[in-house]
Amino acid sequence: MGAVTRVAAVDLGTNSTRLLVADVVDGRIEDLRRETHVTRLGEGVDSRRRLLPVPIARVRNVLTDYRRVAERLGAERVLAIGTSAIRDAENGEAFLGEIEWSYGFSTRLLSGHDEALMTFRGVTAGRTLGQPTLIVDLGGGSTELVAGGPDGVQWHDSLDIGSVRLTERFLHADPPTRGELDACAGAIRALFAERIPDDVRTSTRTIVGVAGTITSLAALDLGLQEYDRERVDGHVLSRAALAEQLDRLAALPVADRRNVRPLEPERAPVIVAGALIARELVEFLDAAGLEVSEHDILDGAALTAVELPEAEEGAAPPGAHTCC
Numbered sequence: 001m002g003a004v005t006r007v008a009a010v011d012l013g014t015n016s017t018r019l020l021v022a023d024v025v026d027g028r029i030e031d032l033r034r035e036t037h038v039t040r041l042g043e044g045v046d047s048r049r050r051l052l053p054v055p056i057a058r059v060r061n062v063l064t065d066y067r068r069v070a071e072r073l074g075a076e077r078v079l080a081i082g083t084s085a086i087r088d089a090e091n092g093e094a095f096l097g098e099i100e101w102s103y104g105f106s107t108r109l110l111s112g113h114d115e116a117l118m119t120f121r122g123v124t125a126g127r128t129l130g131q132p133t134l135i136v137d138l139g140g141g142s143t144e145l146v147a148g149g150p151d152g153v154q155w156h157d158s159l160d161i162g163s164v165r166l167t168e169r170f171l172h173a174d175p176p177t178r179g180e181l182d183a184c185a186g187a188i189r190a191l192f193a194e195r196i197p198d199d200v201r202t203s204t205r206t207i208v209g210v211a212g213t214i215t216s217l218a219a220l221d222l223g224l225q226e227y228d229r230e231r232v233d234g235h236v237l238s239r240a241a242l243a244e245q246l247d248r249l250a251a252l253p254v255a256d257r258r259n260v261r262p263l264e265p266e267r268a269p270v271i272v273a274g275a276l277i278a279r280e281l282v283e284f285l286d287a288a289g290l291e292v293s294e295h296d297i298l299d300g301a302a303l304t305a306v307e308l309p310e311a312e313e314g315a316a317p318p319g320a321h322t323c324c
């Protein structure tokens with residue numbers, strides 16, 4: 001057995017901030033701790049192009065706890081990754097600089113290309129793709145699509161549709177009207193038709209879905225009262241199940257959605273738009289459903305953290321005190 005490296009990975013997502021502390025040995029990830037908090041960092045970014053003070057404060061509060069956990073568990077390296085909301089925000093790079101200076105984390109701002117490849121790395125860390133597979137990472141600000149198989153990645157793209165972004169653009173009524181839902185679904189279909197190549201559409205045999213929207217829909221389909229990661233991982237969401245959960249959630253006002261178990265209450269405002277993306281993708285590919293994976297970009301970030309150089313002490317990162 002090779003050397004064991006204990007790392008922590010933090011995903012600074014558009015909708016949630018997540019932590020993984022794990023031992024990595026010979027490319028295998030052995031979980032020690034996983035945490036997720038819905039922080040809505042991307043709130044307002046689609047229209048204002050800036051990270052706003054209140055969402056930043058929510059993330060910083062969570063990161064304070066995550067740093068304590070990483071230190072207590074003895075993580076040797078910590079990597080925090082920034083995705084769609086931070087990419088789109090004018091003050092995104094400055095925010096990451098402040099995170100490095102305040103918490104001592106290494107940071108990396110991922111392009112859509114980087115995000116797709118890191119997701120593929122995380123999903124395939126513990127499995128082999130035996131047939132043409134499309135991996136969908138359905139986030140708050142963007143959706144990454146990666147087509148691959150036994151020979152690795154064949155195609156990937158990053159689409160500017162996510163649960164937070166589409167909620168802010170289309171779903172204004174509470175609950176959303178039929179017209180709003182149809183307009184949102186139409187925009188999703190049009191983007192899929194424009195961006196997903198015909199050969200990917202016809203060759204895909206399996207869809208693997210990752211991230212909070214999809215795992216939440218799986219938990220709802222399973223009828224869980226408490227979230228169970230082991231039962232969610234590998235669950236197959238059929239086309240009918242996706243339609244059923246979408247109809248159920250879209251009919252409820254946000255206040256009632258917050259009480260639906262085991263959905264995280266803070267995910268309730270944006271879950272409908274996310275469910276629309278999932279349903280439209282399965283229908284676009286004419287698939288029977290999608291397989292849910294609990295392994296995603298966070299696992300890819302943990303593997304990347306192992307490769308980080310030794311930390312250097314010195315001056316503050318560029319922009320460290322200019323964020324907010």
